[in-house]
Amino acid sequence: MSKNSNVPARSKVLSRRETRTAYLFLLPALVFFIGFVIIPMVLCLITSFFNYTMGDFSFIGIENYVKMFQDDIFLVALKNTILIVVVAVPTVTAFSLWVGASIYNMHAISRSFFRCIFYLPVVTGSVAVSVVWKWMFNKYNGLFNNVLTGMGVIDQKISWLGDERFALWCIIVILFTTSIGQPIVLYVAALGNVDPSQTEAAEVDGATKFQTFWKIKWPAIMPTTLYILIITTINSFQCYALIQLLTSGGPNHSTETIMYYIYYQAFKLNNYGYGNAMGIFLAIIIAIFSAIQLRVGKSDN
Numbered sequence: 001m002s003k004n005s006n007v008p009a010r011s012k013v014l015s016r017r018e019t020r021t022a023y024l025f026l027l028p029a030l031v032f033f034i035g036f037v038i039i040p041m042v043l044c045l046i047t048s049f050f051n052y053t054m055g056d057f058s059f060i061g062i063e064n065y066v067k068m069f070q071d072d073i074f075l076v077a078l079k080n081t082i083l084i085v086v087v088a089v090p091t092v093t094a095f096s097l098w099v100g101a102s103i104y105n106m107h108a109i110s111r112s113f114f115r116c117i118f119y120l121p122v123v124t125g126s127v128a129v130s131v132v133w134k135w136m137f138n139k140y141n142g143l144f145n146n147v148l149t150g151m152g153v154i155d156q157k158i159s160w161l162g163d164e165r166f167a168l169w170c171i172i173v174i175l176f177t178t179s180i181g182q183p184i185v186l187y188v189a190a191l192g193n194v195d196p197s198q199t200e201a202a203e204v205d206g207a208t209k210f211q212t213f214w215k216i217k218w219p220a221i222m223p224t225t226l227y228i229l230i231i232t233t234i235n236s237f238q239c240y241a242l243i244q245l246l247t248s249g250g251p252n253h254s255t256e257t258i259m260y261y262i263y264y265q266a267f268k269l270n271n272y273g274y275g276n277a278m279g280i281f282l283a284i285i286i287a288i289f290s291a292i293q294l295r296v297g298k299s300d301n
Contacts, residue, residue, distance in 0.1 A: 044276045052273035064277035074278065077256040080168055084257065085236040085289070087172050092179045092232050093225065099180070100187025101213075115185055122181035130245035133174050137161050161247055164254040171255050174242055179235060183228045190224040191217060226297035230290050237286050258282050 051060045068074050103114045121129060136143040137160035145157040160166050194217050202212045240259035243249060249256040249264065258278060266275030 044279055047273050048277035048280050050273045052276070054270045064274045065281070067274065068278060068281060073253055073256060074261060076253050077258050077261040080255065081237060081239070081257045083168065084172055084175065084239055085233060088175055088179065088236045089229060089232045092176060092183060093228055096180050096183035096228065097187055097225070100184045101191060103184065104188050104191040111188065115188060118184045119181040121178045126241040127245060129174070129178060130242060134161070134246060137170055162251055164251050167247055167251060167255045171239070171242055171246065175236065175239060179232060183232065186224050186228060187221065190221040194220045222297065226293060229293050233289050233293065234286055237282060
């Protein structure tokens with residue numbers, strides 16, 4: 001009787017030890033998260049209410065937030081950023097799904113080959129990617145101008161990255177090519193997790209390929225689609241490296257994005273308070289878009 005009564009007590013002791021061990025292993029990550037994520041976010045929020053420059057640190061309330069909507073360059077950057085998101089997110093998702101489904105239906109060797117090909121831009125550095133695309137869009141000896149003039153499509157060579165009409169669309173094209181790799185691999189993996197017995201049963205019942213996809217495969221890969229939508233939205237809102245390496249926001253702010261303008265205000269003009277205010281605004285916008293996508297995804301499920 002005494003032995004049996006000691007079993008729950010021993011279980012509680014073991015449970016407490018396991019809990020303490022778990023907290024001990026989590027402690028380094030928690031310290032890192034607090035030190036490099038939470039504290040900087042809090043400081044960013046606090047300093048956004050100050051005129052924080054190299055020579056001044058004075059409280060100004062919400063003046064930085066009001067200033068944003070009176071700043072013509074910020075409004076242009078906001079418009080450009082939203083255009084990038086609206087164009088890039090659906091096209092990346094739809095194209096990745098189409099390519100992922102096509103790759104999934106290939107032979108195993110071909111499947112591995114094409115997954116590597118499409119994933120290559122993801123593991124290639126932004127600098128290398130930018131150098132290649134800068135050459136392709138070059139006005140004098142670039143690939144696009146040589147091909148288009150050779151085919152007689154255009155009479156005069158175009159400065160693709162130096163023309164306000166085309167610069168932002170060139171950035172969107174480059175962002176598209178560098179953003180499809182991970183979603184394609186995720187879709188191939190998600191389609192591989194669909195229960196084959198369900199698709200076989202649907203085919204036996206006379207369902208078309210579209211009906212099989214829409215009724216069986218699409219609900220199964222919906223969580224993957226939701227994840228892809230969120231990460232693509234975040235990456236599109238945070239478009240910075242390509243702008244910095246290719247156009248520096250020009251010509252005439254036609255490729256200015258919120259992320260690049262934050263960098264310009266904070267690190268070029270040393271206007272840290274205003275830059276932090278824009279950073280908080282961008283974080284709120286990303287959170288709203290992500291929440292909407294999560295809500296829509298849950299309702300679809």
